[in-house]
Amino acid sequence: MLGFIIQRFLQAVVVMAVMSVIVFCGVYAIGNPIDIVIPPEATEDIRAEAIRRLGLDRPLYEQYFIFVGNLLQGDLGRSFVYNIPVLELIGGRLPATLELVLISVVSATVLGVSLGIYAGYRPDSWVSKTIMAVSVLGFSVPSFWVGLILILFFAVHLGWLPAGGRGDTVEIWGVAWSFPTLDGLSHIVLPAANLALFKLAMMIRLARAGTREIMLTDTIKFARAAGLSEATILRRHLLKLISIPIITVFGLELGSTLAFAVVTETIFSWPGVGKLIIDSITVLDRPVMVAYLIIVAFLFVTINFVIDLVFALIDPRVRHGASA
Amino acid sequence: MTEPVLSVKNLSTHFFTRGGVVKAVDGVSFDLARGEIMGLVGESGSGKTVTGFSLIGLLDAPGRIVEGSVKLNGTELTTLSERAMRTRRGSEISMIFQDPIATLNPMLTIGQQMRLAIDAHERLSPQAAEARSAELLTQVGIPSAKARLRAYPHEFSGGMRQRVAIAIALLHRPAVIVADEPTTALDVSIQAQILFQMRDLARETGTAMIWISHDLAVVSSLASKLAVMYAGRIVEQGPTATLLRDPRHPYTAGLIASLPAMAKPGTPLTQIPGSTPSLLSLPPGCPFAPRCDRADDICKTAPEMTMQANRGWRCFHPVGQDAGVSA
Amino acid sequence: MSNTSTPLRRFWAEFRENRIAVVALVVVVVLILLAVFASLVSPQNPYDLANLSLMDSRRPPGFVGTGGYTHILGTDPQGRDLLSAILYGLRISIQIGLAAGFVSLTIGTTLGILAAYVGGRVEALIMRLVDLQLSFPAILLALVIVALLGQGKAQLIGALVAAQYAYFARTAYGAAKAERGKDYIEAALATPLSARLVVWRHMLPNCTPPLIVVATVQIANSISLEATLSFLGLGLPVTEPSLGMLISNGFPYMMSGRYWISVYPGVALIILIFAINIVGDQVRDQFNPRLRK
Numbered sequence: 025m026l027g028f029i030i031q032r033f034l035q036a037v038v039v040m041a042v043m044s045v046i047v048f049c050g051v052y053a054i055g056n057p058i059d060i061v062i063p064p065e066a067t068e069d070i071r072a073e074a075i076r077r078l079g080l081d082r083p084l085y086e087q088y089f090i091f092v093g094n095l096l097q098g099d100l101g102r103s104f105v106y107n108i109p110v111l112e113l114i115g116g117r118l119p120a121t122l123e124l125v126l127i128s129v130v131s132a133t134v135l136g137v138s139l140g141i142y143a144g145y146r147p148d149s150w151v152s153k154t155i156m157a158v159s160v161l162g163f164s165v166p167s168f169w170v171g172l173i174l175i176l177f178f179a180v181h182l183g184w185l186p187a188g189g190r191g192d193t194v195e196i197w198g199v200a201w202s203f204p205t206l207d208g209l210s211h212i213v214l215p216a217a218n219l220a221l222f223k224l225a226m227m228i229r230l231a232r233a234g235t236r237e238i239m240l241t242d243t244i245k246f247a248r249a250a251g252l253s254e255a256t257i258l259r260r261h262l263l264k265l266i267s268i269p270i271i272t273v274f275g276l277e278l279g280s281t282l283a284f285a286v287v288t289e290t291i292f293s294w295p296g297v298g299k300l301i302i303d304s305i306t307v308l309d310r311p312v313m314v315a316y317l318i319i320v321a322f323l324f325v326t327i328n329f330v331i332d333l334v335f336a337l338i339d340p341r342v343r344h345g346a347s348a
Numbered sequence: 349m350t351e352p353v354l355s356v357k358n359l360s361t362h363f364f365t366r367g368g369v370v371k372a373v374d375g376v377s378f379d380l381a382r383g384e385i386m387g388l389v390g391e392s393g394s395g396k397t398v399t400g401f402s403l404i405g406l407l408d409a410p411g412r413i414v415e416g417s418v419k420l421n422g423t424e425l426t427t428l429s430e431r432a433m434r435t436r437r438g439s440e441i442s443m444i445f446q447d448p449i450a451t452l453n454p455m456l457t458i459g460q461q462m463r464l465a466i467d468a469h470e471r472l473s474p475q476a477a478e479a480r481s482a483e484l485l486t487q488v489g490i491p492s493a494k495a496r497l498r499a500y501p502h503e504f505s506g507g508m509r510q511r512v513a514i515a516i517a518l519l520h521r522p523a524v525i526v527a528d529e530p531t532t533a534l535d536v537s538i539q540a541q542i543l544f545q546m547r548d549l550a551r552e553t554g555t556a557m558i559w560i561s562h563d564l565a566v567v568s569s570l571a572s573k574l575a576v577m578y579a580g581r582i583v584e585q586g587p588t589a590t591l592l593r594d595p596r597h598p599y600t601a602g603l604i605a606s607l608p609a610m611a612k613p614g615t616p617l618t619q620i621p622g623s624t625p626s627l628l629s630l631p632p633g634c635p636f637a638p639r640c641d642r643a644d645d646i647c648k649t650a651p652e653m654t655m656q657a658n659r660g661w662r663c664f665h666p667v668g669q670d671a672g673v674s675a
Numbered sequence: 676m677s678n679t680s681t682p683l684r685r686f687w688a689e690f691r692e693n694r695i696a697v698v699a700l701v702v703v704v705v706l707i708l709l710a711v712f713a714s715l716v717s718p719q720n721p722y723d724l725a726n727l728s729l730m731d732s733r734r735p736p737g738f739v740g741t742g743g744y745t746h747i748l749g750t751d752p753q754g755r756d757l758l759s760a761i762l763y764g765l766r767i768s769i770q771i772g773l774a775a776g777f778v779s780l781t782i783g784t785t786l787g788i789l790a791a792y793v794g795g796r797v798e799a800l801i802m803r804l805v806d807l808q809l810s811f812p813a814i815l816l817a818l819v820i821v822a823l824l825g826q827g828k829a830q831l832i833g834a835l836v837a838a839q840y841a842y843f844a845r846t847a848y849g850a851a852k853a854e855r856g857k858d859y860i861e862a863a864l865a866t867p868l869s870a871r872l873v874v875w876r877h878m879l880p881n882c883t884p885p886l887i888v889v890a891t892v893q894i895a896n897s898i899s900l901e902a903t904l905s906f907l908g909l910g911l912p913v914t915e916p917s918l919g920m921l922i923s924n925g926f927p928y929m930m931s932g933r934y935w936i937s938v939y940p941g942v943a944l945i946i947l948i949f950a951i952n953i954v955g956d957q958v959r960d961q962f963n964p965r966l967r968k
Contacts, residue, residue: 160952160956163952164895164945164948164949164952165945165948165949166899166902166903166944166945166948167903168902168903168906168907168919168922169902169922169941169944169945172922172926172929172937172938172941173941175929176929176934176938180929180930180932180934187930240408241450242445242446242447242450242451243450243451243452243453245406245443245445245451246443246444246445246451246452246513246516247453247464248406248437249404249406249437249438249442249443249444249517250437250438250442250464250465250468250516250517250519251434251435251436251437251438251439251465251468251469252438252464252465252468253434253468256464256467256468260456260464261453261456264453264455264456265453265455276810279810279811279812280812280814282812283812283813283814283815283818284812284814286814286815286818286907287814287903287906287907290907291926301818302907302908302909305818305821305822305909306908306909313822317819320815324810324811328810338455339454339455340454340455340457340500340502341454341500341502344500344502344503
């Protein structure tokens with residue numbers, strides 16, 4: 025098991041290294057690195073000075089090491105627009121995004137898997153058929169449209185929930201969270217629902233397909249032949265067996281949800297990283313764009329690594345390095 | 349004459365599909381005595397597996413027992429509620445399947461799976477459950493049983509896994525075990541081991557067994573009596589030795605003749621011409637008639653089971669010394 | 676015993692049985708026709724600045740404008756007739772969806788078949804890349820490309836292609852690999868027949884059914900993704916408004932009750948995507964051997 029962890033960790037490090045090279049090449053070799061550091065309005069003198077100071081006239085590989093060195097120290101440049109270190113900027117906005125993503129993902133998974141298992145266990149009931157029909161909607165409708173409708177209906181028409189922004193926050197473990205407060209909760213409901221919809225639909229379909237498939241296997245037949253009750257079979261066999269595909273998709277979709285948060289945050293004016301990146305692209309705040317890429321790559325690698333660890337924990341075959 | 353532990357009379361199981369009604373099992377009757385091993389032999393599609401599932405009440409939709417009686421220790425099973433049936437599954441009648449990789453949950457330890465099977469019928473303390481599980485593992489021939497309880501299925505070889513399945517089936521000392529092709533997925537050398545193990549177990553525990561198989565050779569070394577199925581009906585049944593030496597039904601004779609062991613070296617293997625009929629379009633009368641070289645017009649009506657002492661056959665033109673018609 | 680049916684005819688016969696799918700197909704065809712003939716059908720040319728009058732802007736459906744005709748769906752902030760804008764927007768959305776889909780199909784299929792055919796290190800390299808790409812969410816990739824390359828039609832299509840070719844590659848690879856292992860391919864390769872002919876005649880047809888399924892899904896995805904990017908302001912320039920941009924234009928007005936500017940283009944978009952998905956679902960079910968009882 026330890027060997028497995030080490031192996032996966034090394035893989036993660038390699039991927040990060042490769043990503044850093046790719047981003048570096050994209051920015052320094054192809055693009056004009058000056059534009060990353062110096063705002064376009066700067067004069068010639070300032071430019072020349074900066075080029076010398078930052079070593080941008082040195083050979084490329086040297087620049088790479090400077091680049092990586094800065095990265096590891098947490099120096100991701102300064103934002104043109106806000107004129108503060110990018111790390112600080114992103115760091116300040118990240119908790120809002122994380123909160124939104126976590127709440128969406130957890131509720132989508134819990135609700136989706138439950139509904140999906142029911143739909144798979146009793147596929148012919150009208151409840152199941154309704155669930156499946158609605159899940160198709162979750163796929164087909166672009167998420168920004170859903171957000172619009174949600175705002176139109178709940179905020180404008182009914183006036184029950186606010187149309188945007190984040191509510192009051194409460195500090196837990198040094199980070200500001202908004203969902204523990206009532207105001208914060210009312211602000212997070214719509215964007216979380218919007219973000220969760222796609223994942224919910226996917227989880228429902230996945231859980232349903234998995235349940236149908238698993239319930240037909242010999243494992244279940246044998247359990248029934250031994251006299252186990254249906255409740256026990258669902259609890260001890262089905263849930264365990266279905267956890268593998270669910271967790272796989274969970275991990276993959278976590279990244280996708282982080283990406284879609286960009287859209288949701290824009291629509292609901294949620295002060296997170298997603299909105300930041302869109303704004304940065306429109307105003308060409310390049311340091312932020314570059315930093316965003318690096319951080320996203322890092323998050324992806326970390327998520328994949330954690331998912332691999334979780335697999336090792338729940339599937340004994342992975343732990344023992346056995347081929348099934 | 350003691351009561352048979354399992355008594356099946358005129359069992360019929362039909363599948364109501366979109367393409368029509370499939371009479372997978374059509375009027376099957378047999379008795380099973382305590383500790384007796386019976387072989388249920390037939391090609392795929394003959395209805396042998398569906399018979400097994402019908403006995404234990406695990407038919408998948410759209411299948412249903414439409415007629416007949418299954419009496420286990422005197423209790424009629426076909427009319428029981430699902431709840432009542434469930435209390436008997438695993439405790440009075442068990443089933444093991446073909447592929448032990450698929451039967452055991454790869455994510456639970458052997459001990460956990462045995463515990464679940466125990467808890468389904470009895471309330472034992474964890475220590476007592478562990479002791480019982482270890483005892484059974486030893487009985488089926490698994491060494492270091494106590495330690496092995498903490499192992500996962502993938503840590504066992506195929507033969508060992510099947511032994512674990514057998515152990516689980518025996519946990520509550522059932523009266524009958526239905527074994528559906530339990531050695532087909534195993535190596536030939538392991539097959540023999542398991543066969544002898546099961547025969548000894550049956551003798552020790554007094555558990556009767558129905559051994560379902562397409563392999564006549566395998567079954568005949570183990571079973572004391574055979575029932576040969578074709579297209580949902582039993583076409584011949586009786587003591588194994590008698591059937592093998594002196595078969596009556598042309599199909600049985602064909603099966604025996606096509607055994608590789610029966611072939612003379614250097615000659616081509618005998619085959620039964622034709623193939624099993626689709627159960628959706630059975631010819632009227634004897635289902636074997638199209639493939640039988642002894643068939644004539646009378647075979648267009650369904651033959652009844654002709655009984656003689658402790659054997660029976662379903663044929664108008666049986667092979668063998670007596671029963672009249674031209675050989 | 677009629678054996679005159681070609682695979683296409685049999686396919687259509689089965690397709691016809693699902694009435695919802697047929698309706699969806701009709702909807703798709705109608706929308707495509709509307710888009711193609713947008714200039715003929717729409718009451719007003721939304722790009723003709725001479726026609727527009729700011730006096731007419733943000734008017735509700737049914738308003739009679741200075742041009743003298745009724746704006747059936749109202750007008751947008753620039754005074755454009757919304758119905759016309761939607762029709763032209765449809766045209767752009769479909770154009771981009773089809774273009775991106777087609778290019779992705781070509782690139783992806785080529786890569787996939789190449790990997791399956793050549794094997795060895797080339798195969799490993801290509802499929803590694805494809806797998807990496809698949810684990811990266813499409814929208815992020817598209818964002819990054821637009822960010823690096825700027826805005827414009829070509830860049831947008833490029834971004835969409837980059838995000839989606841991997842699906843085609845993976846599908847083509849899977850199907851081609853299944854064929855590649857078969858004996859008749861080995862036999863064909865042993866003959867003097869050019870390798871290209873073998874690929875074209877044998878491996879490609881086997882990949883077609885799953886590729887068609889992926890294509891329908893991906894075209895719907897392209898349209899959706901393009902709309903999302905346009906909505907975020909990263910899509911096409913303002914002079915060529917796609918449905919996504921129309922929706923985003925109307926967003927600020929939703930709070931004040933002028934919902935039609937966003938809602939109607941949105942409805943058109945949904946109908947388009949939904950219809951394509953339903954057709955795609957039916958096609959997929961028909962091609963799936965496991966569902967055939």
